Amino acid sequence: MTEPTVLFRGTGVTRNFGRGKHLVEAVKKVNFSLGQGQITTVVGESGSGKSTLARMVLRLLPTTEGLLEFDGRDVTTITGPERAAYWRDVQAVFQDPFSSFNQFFTVRRLLSRSFRLIGSAAAGRDRMEEALGHVGLSGADVLDRFPHQLSGGQRQRVMIARALMMRPKLLVADEATSMLDASLRVNILNVLTDLRDELGMTILFITHDIGQACYIADQVLVMEQGEMVEQGAADQVIFDPQHEYTRRLLSDVPRLTDQSAG
Ligand SMILES: Nc1ncnc2c1ncn2[C@@H]1O[C@H](COP(=O)(O)OP(=O)(O)OP(=O)(O)O)[C@@H](O)[C@H]1O
Numbered sequence: 471m472t473e474p475t476v477l478f479r480g481t482g483v484t485r486n487f488g489r490g491k492h493l494v495e496a497v498k499k500v501n502f503s504l505g506q507g508q509i510t511t512v513v514g515e516s517g518s519g520k521s522t523l524a525r526m527v528l529r530l531l532p533t534t535e536g537l538l539e540f541d542g543r544d545v546t547t548i549t550g551p552e553r554a555a556y557w558r559d560v561q562a563v564f565q566d567p568f569s570s571f572n573q574f575f576t577v578r579r580l581l582s583r584s585f586r587l588i589g590s591a592a593a594g595r596d597r598m599e600e601a602l603g604h605v606g607l608s609g610a611d612v613l614d615r616f617p618h619q620l621s622g623g624q625r626q627r628v629m630i631a632r633a634l635m636m637r638p639k640l641l642v643a644d645e646a647t648s649m650l651d652a653s654l655r656v657n658i659l660n661v662l663t664d665l666r667d668e669l670g671m672t673i674l675f676i677t678h679d680i681g682q683a684c685y686i687a688d689q690v691l692v693m694e695q696g697e698m699v700e701q702g703a704a705d706q707v708i709f710d711p712q713h714e715y716t717r718r719l720l721s722d723v724p725r726l727t728d729q730s731a732g
Contacts, residue, residue, distance in 0.1 A: 630646075
Protein backbone atom coordinates (compact mmCIF):
# COMPACT_ATOMS: atom_id res chain seq x y z
CA MET A 471 0.00 0.00 0.00
CA THR A 472 1.31 3.47 -0.83
CA GLU A 473 1.74 5.86 2.07
CA PRO A 474 -1.00 8.54 2.23
CA THR A 475 -0.10 12.21 1.84
CA VAL A 476 0.52 13.78 5.24
CA LEU A 477 -2.11 16.42 6.06
CA PHE A 478 -0.94 17.22 9.57
CA ARG A 479 2.42 16.68 11.19
CA GLY A 480 3.48 17.24 14.79
CA THR A 481 7.18 17.24 15.63
CA GLY A 482 8.52 17.30 19.18
CA VAL A 483 5.15 18.53 20.42
CA THR A 484 5.28 19.30 24.13
CA ARG A 485 2.90 20.86 26.60
CA ASN A 486 3.62 21.59 30.23
CA PHE A 487 1.25 22.97 32.82
CA GLY A 488 2.44 24.73 35.97
CA ARG A 489 6.06 24.91 37.06
CA GLY A 490 8.50 23.83 39.73
CA LYS A 491 6.95 21.34 42.12
CA HIS A 492 3.64 21.68 40.30
CA LEU A 493 4.99 21.00 36.82
CA VAL A 494 2.83 18.59 34.82
CA GLU A 495 4.34 17.37 31.56
CA ALA A 496 1.04 16.59 29.87
CA VAL A 497 2.51 15.89 26.42
CA LYS A 498 6.20 15.08 25.99
CA LYS A 499 8.04 15.54 22.69
CA VAL A 500 5.49 13.70 20.66
CA ASN A 501 5.99 13.02 16.91
CA PHE A 502 3.08 11.98 14.73
CA SER A 503 1.46 12.54 11.37
CA LEU A 504 -2.11 12.32 10.11
CA GLY A 505 -2.49 10.78 6.68
CA GLN A 506 -4.90 12.46 4.31
CA GLY A 507 -8.18 10.57 4.11
CA GLN A 508 -7.31 8.40 7.09
CA ILE A 509 -8.78 7.97 10.53
CA THR A 510 -6.07 8.24 13.16
CA THR A 511 -7.04 7.43 16.71
CA VAL A 512 -5.19 8.52 19.81
CA VAL A 513 -5.82 6.06 22.60
CA GLY A 514 -4.69 6.07 26.21
CA GLU A 515 -5.99 6.05 29.75
CA SER A 516 -7.38 9.09 31.51
CA GLY A 517 -4.66 11.70 32.01
CA SER A 518 -2.37 10.34 29.30
CA GLY A 519 -2.46 13.66 27.43
CA LYS A 520 -4.90 12.90 24.60
CA SER A 521 -7.12 15.95 25.02
CA THR A 522 -4.14 18.22 25.54
CA LEU A 523 -2.73 16.95 22.25
CA ALA A 524 -6.08 17.44 20.51
CA ARG A 525 -6.40 20.97 21.86
CA MET A 526 -2.94 21.80 20.53
CA VAL A 527 -3.82 20.38 17.11
CA LEU A 528 -6.96 22.54 17.20
CA ARG A 529 -4.83 25.53 18.17
CA LEU A 530 -7.02 26.08 21.21
CA LEU A 531 -3.98 25.63 23.44
CA PRO A 532 -0.45 26.87 22.72
CA THR A 533 2.39 24.38 22.60
CA THR A 534 5.25 24.66 25.07
CA GLU A 535 7.61 23.35 22.40
CA GLY A 536 7.46 21.70 19.01
CA LEU A 537 6.21 22.25 15.50
CA LEU A 538 2.70 21.83 14.10
CA GLU A 539 2.34 21.71 10.32
CA PHE A 540 -0.95 21.63 8.46
CA ASP A 541 -1.02 21.09 4.72
CA GLY A 542 2.70 21.84 4.60
CA ARG A 543 2.41 25.13 6.53
CA ASP A 544 3.73 25.93 9.98
CA VAL A 545 0.63 26.65 12.10
CA THR A 546 2.33 26.46 15.50
CA THR A 547 1.89 30.12 16.40
CA ILE A 548 -0.68 31.46 13.93
CA THR A 549 -3.08 34.07 15.28
CA GLY A 550 -5.82 36.43 14.05
CA PRO A 551 -7.19 35.90 10.53
CA GLU A 552 -4.75 33.07 9.84
CA ARG A 553 -6.05 31.15 12.82
CA ALA A 554 -9.66 31.94 11.89
CA ALA A 555 -8.98 30.45 8.43
CA TYR A 556 -7.38 27.44 10.11
CA TRP A 557 -10.55 26.92 12.16
CA ARG A 558 -12.53 26.55 8.95
CA ASP A 559 -10.19 23.82 7.73
CA VAL A 560 -9.98 22.09 11.09
CA GLN A 561 -13.25 21.48 12.91
CA ALA A 562 -13.99 19.72 16.17
CA VAL A 563 -16.68 17.62 17.79
CA PHE A 564 -16.53 17.18 21.55
CA GLN A 565 -17.77 14.74 24.14
CA ASP A 566 -21.01 16.23 25.29
CA PRO A 567 -23.28 17.34 22.48
CA PHE A 568 -25.76 18.71 24.98
CA SER A 569 -23.34 21.24 26.44
CA SER A 570 -22.80 22.94 23.08
CA PHE A 571 -26.51 23.42 22.52
CA ASN A 572 -28.55 26.34 23.71
CA GLN A 573 -31.63 24.51 24.98
CA PHE A 574 -33.93 27.22 23.63
CA PHE A 575 -32.55 27.13 20.07
CA THR A 576 -33.85 24.84 17.38
CA VAL A 577 -31.37 22.84 15.34
CA ARG A 578 -32.05 25.24 12.46
CA ARG A 579 -31.03 28.22 14.57
CA LEU A 580 -27.96 26.42 15.89
CA LEU A 581 -26.77 25.52 12.41
CA SER A 582 -27.69 28.91 10.93
CA ARG A 583 -25.07 30.50 13.11
CA SER A 584 -22.42 29.16 10.73
CA PHE A 585 -23.97 30.94 7.73
CA ARG A 586 -22.00 34.12 8.26
CA LEU A 587 -18.76 32.13 7.99
CA ILE A 588 -20.00 30.49 4.81
CA GLY A 589 -20.86 33.74 3.05
CA SER A 590 -24.56 33.76 2.27
CA ALA A 591 -27.71 32.36 3.81
CA ALA A 592 -28.60 30.57 0.55
CA ALA A 593 -25.21 28.84 0.39
CA GLY A 594 -25.50 28.15 4.11
CA ARG A 595 -28.88 26.45 3.69
CA ASP A 596 -27.50 24.25 0.92
CA ARG A 597 -24.55 23.29 3.07
CA MET A 598 -26.85 22.61 6.01
CA GLU A 599 -28.90 20.10 4.03
CA GLU A 600 -25.78 18.59 2.52
CA ALA A 601 -24.10 18.22 5.92
CA LEU A 602 -27.19 16.69 7.53
CA GLY A 603 -27.34 14.23 4.63
CA HIS A 604 -23.75 13.17 5.31
CA VAL A 605 -24.67 12.17 8.85
CA GLY A 606 -27.86 10.40 7.81
CA LEU A 607 -30.34 13.03 8.99
CA SER A 608 -32.90 14.93 6.98
CA GLY A 609 -33.63 18.59 7.54
CA ALA A 610 -37.36 17.91 7.68
CA ASP A 611 -36.81 15.56 10.60
CA VAL A 612 -34.54 17.62 12.80
CA LEU A 613 -34.32 21.30 11.84
CA ASP A 614 -37.36 22.47 13.79
CA ARG A 615 -36.64 20.39 16.84
CA PHE A 616 -35.17 21.48 20.12
CA PRO A 617 -32.23 19.60 21.66
CA HIS A 618 -34.36 17.75 24.20
CA GLN A 619 -36.45 16.38 21.33
CA LEU A 620 -33.43 14.59 19.87
CA SER A 621 -31.77 11.38 20.97
CA GLY A 622 -28.15 11.54 22.15
CA GLY A 623 -27.02 9.98 18.88
CA GLN A 624 -29.01 12.50 16.83
CA ARG A 625 -27.56 15.36 18.86
CA GLN A 626 -24.04 14.16 18.21
CA ARG A 627 -24.83 13.74 14.51
CA VAL A 628 -26.12 17.33 14.44
CA MET A 629 -22.82 18.45 15.97
CA ILE A 630 -20.89 16.56 13.33
CA ALA A 631 -23.10 18.15 10.66
CA ARG A 632 -22.35 21.56 12.12
CA ALA A 633 -18.63 20.86 11.78
CA LEU A 634 -19.10 19.51 8.23
CA MET A 635 -20.86 22.68 7.11
CA MET A 636 -17.43 24.33 7.03
CA ARG A 637 -16.22 21.55 4.72
CA PRO A 638 -13.18 20.98 6.90
CA LYS A 639 -10.09 19.13 5.74
CA LEU A 640 -9.55 17.72 9.22
CA LEU A 641 -12.18 16.71 11.76
CA VAL A 642 -11.07 16.26 15.37
CA ALA A 643 -13.45 14.14 17.47
CA ASP A 644 -12.49 14.21 21.16
CA GLU A 645 -14.31 11.45 23.07
CA ALA A 646 -17.21 12.21 20.75
CA THR A 647 -18.95 8.93 21.50
CA SER A 648 -18.22 8.40 25.17
CA MET A 649 -21.57 9.72 26.39
CA LEU A 650 -23.54 7.47 24.07
CA ASP A 651 -24.69 3.95 24.74
CA ALA A 652 -23.13 1.11 22.78
CA SER A 653 -25.46 0.94 19.76
CA LEU A 654 -25.48 4.70 19.22
CA ARG A 655 -21.73 4.70 19.61
CA VAL A 656 -21.31 2.25 16.75
CA ASN A 657 -23.67 4.38 14.72
CA ILE A 658 -21.47 7.48 15.20
CA LEU A 659 -18.32 5.48 14.48
CA ASN A 660 -19.96 4.37 11.23
CA VAL A 661 -20.81 7.98 10.37
CA LEU A 662 -17.11 8.80 10.76
CA THR A 663 -15.95 5.92 8.58
CA ASP A 664 -18.53 6.96 5.94
CA LEU A 665 -17.09 10.49 5.98
CA ARG A 666 -13.67 9.04 5.36
CA ASP A 667 -14.87 6.72 2.62
CA GLU A 668 -17.24 9.10 0.86
CA LEU A 669 -15.59 12.49 1.34
CA GLY A 670 -11.99 11.43 1.91
CA MET A 671 -12.14 13.23 5.25
CA THR A 672 -9.10 13.13 7.51
CA ILE A 673 -10.17 12.39 11.08
CA LEU A 674 -8.35 12.54 14.40
CA PHE A 675 -10.37 10.46 16.85
CA ILE A 676 -9.53 10.64 20.53
CA THR A 677 -10.68 7.88 22.85
CA HIS A 678 -9.78 6.09 26.06
CA ASP A 679 -11.38 2.96 24.63
CA ILE A 680 -9.02 0.85 22.54
CA GLY A 681 -12.02 -1.14 21.29
CA GLN A 682 -13.36 1.95 19.53
CA ALA A 683 -9.88 2.95 18.44
CA CYS A 684 -9.40 -0.34 16.67
CA TYR A 685 -12.92 -0.44 15.26
CA ILE A 686 -12.46 2.64 13.11
CA ALA A 687 -8.76 3.44 12.88
CA ASP A 688 -6.41 3.23 9.97
CA GLN A 689 -3.62 4.34 12.24
CA VAL A 690 -3.42 4.08 16.04
CA LEU A 691 -1.31 6.29 18.31
CA VAL A 692 -0.99 5.05 21.88
CA MET A 693 -0.28 7.54 24.66
CA GLU A 694 0.88 6.81 28.19
CA GLN A 695 1.64 9.60 30.65
CA GLY A 696 2.29 12.17 27.95
CA GLU A 697 4.44 9.94 25.78
CA MET A 698 3.53 8.31 22.54
CA VAL A 699 4.62 4.79 23.32
CA GLU A 700 3.43 3.13 20.15
CA GLN A 701 2.11 4.09 16.75
CA GLY A 702 1.38 2.22 13.60
CA ALA A 703 -1.22 0.84 11.24
CA ALA A 704 -4.27 -0.33 13.19
CA ASP A 705 -3.81 -4.00 12.26
CA GLN A 706 -0.20 -3.93 13.30
CA VAL A 707 -0.94 -2.33 16.69
CA ILE A 708 -3.85 -4.68 17.42
CA PHE A 709 -2.31 -7.94 16.31
CA ASP A 710 1.34 -7.28 17.02
CA PRO A 711 1.55 -4.68 19.80
CA GLN A 712 5.14 -3.81 20.64
CA HIS A 713 4.68 -1.97 23.90
CA GLU A 714 3.64 -3.47 27.21
CA TYR A 715 1.15 -0.65 27.81
CA THR A 716 -0.62 -1.36 24.50
CA ARG A 717 -0.73 -5.05 25.35
CA ARG A 718 -2.32 -4.19 28.68
CA LEU A 719 -4.96 -1.96 27.04
CA LEU A 720 -5.71 -4.72 24.55
CA SER A 721 -5.97 -7.38 27.22
CA ASP A 722 -8.92 -5.47 28.68
CA VAL A 723 -10.85 -6.13 25.48
CA PRO A 724 -10.11 -9.76 24.62
CA ARG A 725 -12.87 -9.97 22.03
CA LEU A 726 -11.04 -7.42 19.92
CA THR A 727 -8.49 -9.93 18.85
CA ASP A 728 -11.15 -11.83 16.93
CA GLN A 729 -12.16 -8.54 15.30
CA SER A 730 -15.65 -8.57 16.74
CA ALA A 731 -15.34 -5.18 18.42
CA GLY A 732 -18.26 -2.89 18.54
N1 LIG B 1 -5.30 23.28 32.21
C1 LIG B 1 -4.58 22.40 32.88
N2 LIG B 1 -3.87 22.75 33.98
C2 LIG B 1 -3.11 21.86 34.65
N3 LIG B 1 -3.00 20.57 34.31
C3 LIG B 1 -3.69 20.14 33.23
C4 LIG B 1 -4.51 21.02 32.46
N4 LIG B 1 -5.06 20.32 31.45
C5 LIG B 1 -4.61 19.05 31.56
N5 LIG B 1 -3.78 18.94 32.64
C6 LIG B 1 -3.08 17.72 33.09
O1 LIG B 1 -2.41 17.18 31.97
C7 LIG B 1 -2.47 15.76 32.00
C8 LIG B 1 -3.09 15.26 30.71
O2 LIG B 1 -4.47 15.63 30.68
P1 LIG B 1 -5.43 15.36 29.44
O3 LIG B 1 -6.76 15.94 29.76
O4 LIG B 1 -4.76 15.79 28.20
O5 LIG B 1 -5.50 13.77 29.44
P2 LIG B 1 -6.52 12.82 28.71
O6 LIG B 1 -5.73 11.66 28.25
O7 LIG B 1 -7.28 13.58 27.67
O8 LIG B 1 -7.48 12.39 29.87
P3 LIG B 1 -9.08 12.21 29.88
O9 LIG B 1 -9.35 11.00 29.04
O10 LIG B 1 -9.38 12.00 31.33
O11 LIG B 1 -9.64 13.48 29.32
C9 LIG B 1 -3.26 15.39 33.24
O12 LIG B 1 -2.33 15.13 34.27
C10 LIG B 1 -4.04 16.64 33.55
O13 LIG B 1 -4.31 16.75 34.92
